[in-house]
Amino acid sequence: MTEMRYTTLGRTGLDVSRLCLGCMNFGSEQPWMMNDRDASVDLVHEALDAGINFLDTANVYSTGESEEIVGEAVASANRDDLVLATKVYGDMREAPNGGGLSRKHIIDQCEASLDRLGVDYVDLYQLHRWDENTPIEETLAALSYLVESGRVRYIGASTMSAYRLTKALYTSDVEDCSRFVCIQPEYSAVARHEEENMLHVAEGEGLGVIPWSPLAGGFLTGKYEREADPADGTRGAASESVRSYFTDENWAVLDAIRTVADEEDATPAQVALAWLLHQETVTAPIIGPKTSEQLDDDLGALDVSLTEEQVLRIAAPKQPRYPES
Known part of the structure; x- marks a missing residue:
């Protein structure tokens, strides 16, 4: 049985598992989601039992x-054993103040998230995107208020440019606001553009x-x-974003992963996750299993040790560049 490993989140003292359970599949908004509440709850329990x-x-x-x-x-x-993370920015209703990173929306949505999660605080509250219409000073002040009031323990950021991330960190230092402790970028063996963007900042700032x-x-x-259409019911069939990976360069990466998987008696998914875990800047990849079998397979990545x-x-096969195209 795979033994879970733990590390600290950035320069904090917060211990987190080396794999993070992503919960976007839990719901019914898209056909590729689990669309089964009981099965989703069971899967969370299995992840917790495995040490996540x-x-x-x-x-x-x-x-x-x-x-x-x-x-x-x-x-x-x-x-006390859980590290719960959620995010804010997107539109939650079609109305003024229904989205964005204003003080009003951030505080209102934090309260709503706490109610839905059934907890008194979240461990990590993240900006899902950058809001061009709200001064970063207002956003950081609202996040600092949530930290000071005990509703949030740490704050982080998701997708944005390195310039904006650096501006936010600088503003936090100048204004004495709470500071991001982590970032959540798209990153995989076939999506490496952040190596030329946010990952430089993360390494330098200890995120x-x-x-x-x-x-x-x-x-x-x-x-x-390569030569087959994605099967019905898969994300590849439903999502253009997944099919955007179907390039010659990315197929070459997958070929290399499959070869290494054969060498290590592992699955391609385990090797792909292990490749990320070998990157010094990476804390915990966010896995998104929909079945017990997929969860077990993902956990097996912790047992795969790759050579340099x-x-x-x-x-x-990849040449990282930002922006990607």
Whole structure:
């Protein structure tokens, strides 16, 4: 049985599991989601039993449904053992102040997330995107208020440019506001643009890195083939973003991953996750299993130790650049 490993989140003293359970699949907004509340709750319990203590969701995932499911799942768990993360920015209703990063929306949505999760505080509250219409000073002041009032323990950021991330960190220092402790970028063996963007800042500023889509929407599991259309019911069939990975360069990366998987008696998904875990900046990839089998397979990545040559071989077909196109 795989033994869970733990690390600290950035320069904090917060211990998190080396794999983070992503909860975007918990809900019914899209056909590729689990669409089964009981099965979702059971899967969270299995992850907790396996030693995962780090769960990531967002208010916009199925318009709050994901948070409700997570809240139901962790209700019987020891709150002190959990690291619960959620996000704010997206539109929760079609109305003025229904989205964005204003003080009003941030505080209102934090309260709503706490209600849906059934907890008194969240461990990590993250900006889902950058808000061009709200001064970063207002956003950081609102986040600092949430930290000072005990509703939030740490704050972080998701996708944005390195300039904006650096501006936010500088503003926090100048204005004496709470500071981001981590970032959540898209990062995988076929999505490496952040190596030329936010990851430079993360390394220099001591930020934790919790990559989303570490398996590129399932592309790196090896379930898709060059000459075949994605099977009905898969994310590849439903999502253009997944099919955007179907390039010659990315197929070459997958070929390398499959070869290494054969060498290590592992699955392509395990090797793809292990490749991320070998990156010094990465804290915990956010996995998104929908079945017990997928969860077990993801956990097996912790037992895969790659050589430096294998890591470089997987990286070789890609030339990181930002923006990606």
